[in-house]
Amino acid sequence: MRKTYLLLTLLLLCVGISIHAQVTTASMSGKVTDTSSEAMIGANIKATHTPTGTEYYTITQPNGSYSFNNLRIGGPYVVEFSYIGYNTESRTGINLVLGEDLKLNVVMREDTQALDEVVVVADKNPIISGSRTGAQEIITREKMDKLPTINRSLDDFVKLTPMSSGKNFGGVSYRFNNVTVDGASFNNSFGLASALGASGTEPISLEALEQVQVMIAPFDVRNGGFTGAGINSVTKSGSNEFHASVYMYTKSPSMMGYRVKDETIGVSEFSNHQYGISLSGPIIKNKLFFFINGEMDRQEEPISYTTANSAADATVLQGLSDFLGDELGYNPGKFDVNKTNTQADRITARLDWNINSNNVLSLKYYYLKSFNTNNPSTSGAPNNGRGPNAFAIPFSSSFYRTNNNFNIWMADLNTTINDRMSNYLKIGYSRLRDYRDMDGGYFPQVDILDGDNNAYTTFGTEANSYNNQLNSDIWQIQDNFLMNFGKHQITVGTQSDYRAFKNGFAQNYPGSWVFNSVDDFKFNVLATKQYMAAHNGSVQGFDIREFNPKDFGFGSNVTGITNSSSTGYQYYAQRYSMTDDFPFAEINVFQLGLYAQDKWTVSDKLNLTLGLRIDVPFFMTDLQSNDKVAAETYRDGIKIDVSKYPNAKPQFSPRFGFNYKPFDDENGSLQIRGGTGLFTGTPPYVWISNQAGNNGVLFGDLNVRAVKDKNDNIISDGRPSLGFTGNMDTYKPAEGSATRSDIAITDPDFKYPSLWKSNIAADYKFGDGWVATIELLYSKDINAIYHDNIGLYRTEQFVNDGGAGNARPYYNGYYSDREGNQKAANHVVMLRNTSKGHSLYTTFQLQKNFVDGILKGLYLNGSYSFGQSRGVTDGTSSVATSAWKYRAALDGNAEEVGYTAGSFDGRLLLSASYTANWSKYAATSFGLIYQRYRPFRYSYCYNGDANGDSQFSNDLMYIPANFDEVKDHLLPGDFDSQEDAWKAMNAFIEQDPYLSKHRGEYAERNGAVAPFANQLDLSVSHDIKIYQKNGRSHTLRFSFNIANFLNLLNRNWGVVQTTVLGNQQYQFLTIPKGQGPSAANNYTLKYTMAKDLDETFKDNLNDVSRWQMQFGIKYIF
Template sequence: MKRSMNYLLLGAAVSALMLASPATAQETSADARGVVTAPDGSPLAGQTVTIRDTRTGTTRTVTTSSNGGWSARGLRVGGPYIIEVKSDAYANERIEGITLNLGKTYEANFQLDEIAGGVEEIIVSASALKSANVAMGPSATFNLTDLETAPSINRDIKDVVRMDPRVYIDESNSDAIQCVGANPRFNSLTVDGVGLNDNFGLNSNGYPTEYVPFSFDAIQQVAVEMAPFDVEYGSFTGCNINAVTKSGSNELHGGAFFDYSNDGLRASRLEGNPNYPNGDYTSKRYGANLGGPIIQDKLFFFASYEKLEGADLFNRRPGLEGQPDQATFDRIAQIAQDVYGYTVGDIVNSLPTEDEKILAKIDWNINDNHRLALVYNYNDGYHISESDGDADEFEFSDHYYERGAKLKSYVGHLFSDWTDNFSTEIRASYTDLDNRQISRGNNEIGEVQISTPEGVTVYLGTDDSRQSNDLYYKIWNYKAAGTYRLEDHNITAGFERADLELFNMFVQHTVGEYRFTSVDNFEAGLADRVYYGNAASHNPLDAAGTVEYAINTVYLQDEFSIPAADLTITAGVRYDWYENSGLPAENPNFVARNGFSNATNFDGRGVFMPRLGFTWDATDALRVHGGVGIFSGGNPNVWIVNNYQNDGFTQLQVSARNLNILEAELSGSGRPLADIPQSLYDSVSSGSANTGVNALDPDFKIPTQLKVALGATWDFDAGRFGEGYRLTADFLYSKMRNAANIVDSSLVQIGTAPDGRPLYASTNKANPVCVDNPIASGCARFGNSDYILTNTDGGEQKVFSVSLSKDIEDLGISWTLGYAYTDATDVNPMTASVAFSNFSGVAVSDANNPTEATTNWAIKHRLVGRFNWEHEFWDDNKTTLSLFGSLQSGRPYSYTYNDMGGYFDFTYSSFGDTVDDRHLIYVPTGKNDPLVNFTGALASEAAQDAFFSYLEEMGLMKYAGEIAPRNGFKSDWWGKVDMRLAQEIPLPFEGHKITAFMVIENLTNLIDSDWGVQKHAGYFGHINFLDATIDRATNTYNYSGFIDRDPQTLQVTSSKWEVRFGVNYKF
């Protein structure tokens, strides 16, 4: 679909900021085009073509050009439409029952017949034609029927888009969308053309809010675009999920729904183990929608409301495998009360949550040539979340926190046809979001971590990252675009702009963090480490950051047809450039250490994106599509905002070791755990600017991606196996260019490890002595690293997909089978929102230079199938059965060291950085490997036998004598089936019906508790199991112990079956 603007049109609008994009002006409508020919195939000029929307009576009239071509743009999505050709010389012809798909062009060609036997008009059903909605790149569109029949227990469009095999929803990670092997943060979500994706980059779910930010019943269609070669698409490198909302029509229509579940309608047993209770909870949702005319054929309204009163579930408790027993937790709680005067939170299985959505829309058909749409959207909801939820961690509920957000957006959209050949689109929108992260511990005490003999860390108090955390932003989007038809050419031009104002306060440790190596030390007050962070004023608001920036976009495109070759080509170019007035405060110590300033931003940087696409009707049944182009955007804004708040001035982080907090002098009232040790408090007061800094590489380039696609759709008959099959195949190749990466600029190579990897030291490069001798006394900068956002080469995605579908109308059956193969690599998966986590989250063989390897986001094989059956057992009351099943290969993971000790007294990891469990292991060739000494717990023959047996069992021995590769191992395959069963129930009023329905998520697990169970490695995919140090004298490894651990963890939430019952009323 292509729409844009004439050069004289004003501009303003859209989205993509800095690396990321606050919103993006994607398609919100549909187009139609075709060619009218005479009986002998010659083009007919001057014929009248009318396109009528039967819902609203809106009529668009165009005239064919000299080559018989016609087109209409900016049409409302959905239908049914009627397209009619009127001719003075030949019989009129019209097509009825047309449905227009979002962001697609409906092609309808007419070959008129002679007027014969008194027949002056020929009427054809759209279903009987080969006409189709056309896209140039790999994509999928889901209509209203798909939305209404999907087995969607969450009432979320993700339950629909997952039906495409290239789109994997990670149910173990907040339903993150992994599309064609790309980072979920690189996707974009647009609704009515306005971005509603997670602009800042904090949420794994891809939304700016905790739940889908709009009512499920408000959506008319959803499209997933992997590589749309239209230049109006931007601000993503993964995929764009584009939704358009419903509108009112000439008929009053509406409905209401209610659904319900509780703890008894969800699994409490997995793999035969009954120790997965749900607690006592209920979950109910209800809502209503109404649409209709205000003025017939002229003014329409639609409104939708939805409310959730649900629960979040927590699946860890005393006594589970690997967890401490109840007595340990009781003792910790008693110590907190008796020694520190603090009451810990309960151990809970569930806690209540809420979510509320409102959408209102006005459509005004000003006249047949101008259409205005106004949309208001509101969402406010929250989850209760765990802060530290890995298998080796346990939290009391006071360490949980409320993740919530309130979103409001306003959109105005004007479509105008000034002549048969010139149309324009103008859009303006405003969005604001107030994000909240509120600890259930209420900042009464800081975060407390207590290590137990089981290797589990127990948490209580206020999570360190939620002690001072607040986010608010506003986004203004503007767009002006126009299209001029010149014979066979649709020439589109446009200008867009997005402005963002953002306030972010993220200061860790303002109430402190206290780590104890045992329960006994917790009782004695002996803290192994204590952390405090704040502004020098001790007011965290003074450490907050405010950022304002914008992105401008211009584009020019020509879409032209070659009717003789049944070929349509789109060629265009898009250019994005950035404006950013504010700079991080320059830190002279950083400049002295690194030789460049940290006061750098994105101002003036731009990216040029040429694109070329085509569709070719090879035959009446075979359509080929493809293209090549550059895309950019999707990288979260939080990566940039980090640089404003972590400048070495704005906030300061200090720590102390081996401190008895019961005896130390404390600030304030002197209450341990609640008041900060005076020495740390005074250190922050001094305002030293010599701490670590986050900065942007002054040579940083905007990351882009080259996408090349080729695909085909074939409609065919299969003889004895029936007619009406559709086969679609696509290949997509994507190459990352200037991908984002984080490096630690304080690291200097000082040697080589036994296996050849570099050894580093973190040193003060501002001191000439340290430059000459990085390990000299006083040079260490452990804990004060400078993290630089920079570029790297490497990373690509190769995705092949195929799908086969068929409708058997006589039996009321439709089905689809799909498969996708994804081979994706990257250098740094950029898994987090802060610089340190992005640095430490990638497994490496070189601490400061990650190498290209399989990405964390790759699901290599994915098969999907959906089956719908509809039957009327009595009268016209439908019984509908919908099934969706998926089977996918597992998430990749890496084997890393666990405890590397320090190469020097002032270093943390033997390899020189501050993280030990990110380093890939060297796999010894055997007990006599000259590079490895077996010491400590591995000194005995029996222990070594067990160690090598483990390596063999885990598949590591095939890398003997080498460093095990990043993400060279795969978790188990996972599959499940979801089901929806619905029955219409008649009412005594014509056109009114009630539908009773049941949705079962993970029907496979309901049938057998061993089925549908998901297991995989943790989020970062690091299986840290081996303790080691490096012997400096001999330059050999000392392997001193290992953990015989299963690399995979049971994912409880995604594995459990759940049932929801509900009722839906429609009229």
């Protein structure tokens, strides 16, 4: 009934009321001739940006050519051509697209001839453009206003790029994109999140953007700093007319679906509101203009589990809270937290000053203050996690807030020096501050179990949040000096920046404890207090086993010994500083970028672009040395020095682009374009920072575990009897030497990531404005990045798991333990380069913008892209050891090539918009985006350690062809016999599309894919003009954006599937304890089959499978 009501409401509204600095400007060029096709030398040309009155002047060169550089995007422009003795020619209605070089040729007639009518070129298609070479997508303001955007996010529109998959482009990870706004860096260059900042909010208002350009292979060397995509946005600017808008967008539980096929999901109370205002206009007409946007988000997300529907008992938790207050003077906060909050306040401001006809200055400012509240981290969590869930309810003190604030300033000066030369200077400073905070002050993190190795409750400072902060200061400069020499436009310039990062991260710095039960914790605290009272406040010599639990009112089964989950996490762990102050990892990097380019107009049909870019990174950081580590020898005889970063190495990026038009007339146009060249990006700087923070001399570690027997029973070795005081400094040594730890190092020969891209495309314009495109993009890694653990000792043995040959080497311990070394390190992970990745993608695209006739106002765009991308790693983690161990592989230290996470084998993308003008007072716009896509890729791995490297769930499994290949490996497990286990295993393999196709092979990383998903998003907006006078109007706009409209139509449609056993690594074969490969069992792998596993996939019942609506109201005047 509710769906019917919503659909009827939409229908009534429709008919019932009758984004490193990149290029941020556009260009215009062409040739002026007379009626005999002779060049007009010295003709005067004036281009006027009519909204602001900004005027640009130039004259034609000896060959009749002219050019305007660094023009404002948008329009409309009026261009006037004049020459003594000839009629003045005018062209109007010209609108410029970001990065475009519009070709505008004019034939002038003597003044005795009749004047031509003014030619309007507003419908000119920017795809058929002499400046277009490689793969790119332009998102105009009109598209942003008409197409659906349920999240009011830039991500809602960059997905319109055919060769994209999620936030990955051309198969390259999102970590290697470069996102800019007006040339200011808006991507998280440090690499701790996919977007700018860690709070998960949008860094800039969608209302502030004028155009967005997504470049995958731009062969203009002015564009750099990425190997994935350059996502370049330009903000709105003021004009000679005052404009303003006030808006509100909202989502609520009543505008969301709760049916997925036959499943009904419980209603969750939440709120999501966005409020904003925009103002623009002249300060001095034709001279000085302003634009400002202010916006705020207020979101509340529900927490579904409290003590009312969890195994955790409210009475027990209240008693624990009272106990903490009475005995330790600590308030853990409330335990039934029912919501989390997200807030964001944004400001975008801009001033544009036409100083004179030769100089235009633009000043921009961007502000963000935001945070979001997070549940306790799952890192190192006991069984079933820390909650809130059906098993465990944490206290609010263990939640944490992620804050993301920034202030960014940009200034650019556009100078026309003379008719041949111009200059564009851009400078900026970004001050970015990310940090965590929490309620309750600092206190050790305590996990309390339910007495059966499962999580029950958690309180105290989240173990990863103490001094968890990132300060980023970025200074940038870009200067482009252009010289026009007839057919040649020469550009020389620089794009350079200085980045200073200060990162704080120390896992378990407040101390992390695990107790078997609430009573165990209470007993430990009371016994500790009694002991300290008798020993002048000291815990020296304390042993919980010397106390009787009955003396404190507890049963004999209560030990008070710190305990852990069955997965074997530390019972007590703490990282401490080796200096007087908390040690932050600080790195400073200066990157010098220089380039030169020639845009050669060979003829009216052929344009060539030839350029060379040179990027040189300089690491300007003094690091501490580690003498013990420096004295050791690791794999292949490698010796390392953690005090040294790689020396500066220039990286050359030559590029060549072309655009050829065999014909371009009223009957149609054919454009063949493309290019080839090298693209150099920047690494996530957190990978570089790892060496500064994980050098073995900044921190010491205390790790206390109980010893367990083969049956998982605790065998105390005398250490896990520590007393809990609530003081995070109790067990920190006053002083000490560096302890053995993991080491991060950068290969002395390391280079910034670089990728060779080759692009070829053909655009054919036919009929009444239809444009068909076929495009191919091939990429080859030159310097990709991967993590290599040179500290792990590889034996001469190989693991026998059913596959033929020696595919999986066996590891055993660390090189640090080998003879002659000093036991100074565990894992030693080196950041290195590899050239083994590649990708190939093809796109077919058809689009049309209807500008007249009965379908005027209709825009259609459809594309189908397919291909694959392969690489050595996706680099999914920010910590060096984690980035190494989370890569699924046969040999985690080999340069094994697998599918990248962004690889996609087929994506159908359709977008359309239409505006129906009912009268001069009312109009309705419709927009839709449809995708048929693969939601994710995943790997089949063993659950356990299959190669002796002490890492779990990262070893790719062997897919047996028949029973003979498993009879030495498959254990009965939960089945009655090996035969029963094989029947279940074989049945599962047969029903799985990937496993059944690859029997007798090892699984590939990301080789398996989720089933295709279908998603249709819809937008409907209705404009009512409520006031009109002197050509100006006030408009009231109502809008609905609906994500997954298919699910609104039918609960069986739009449903996305996910894997039954998790997404990234599917593990249905478990290696039992004691059954890993080793010399004792002749390196033969043993495993068990998961029981009751019949299918690979299940329906995803989360938001992605359910329709959701956003309502908006906007007043424009």
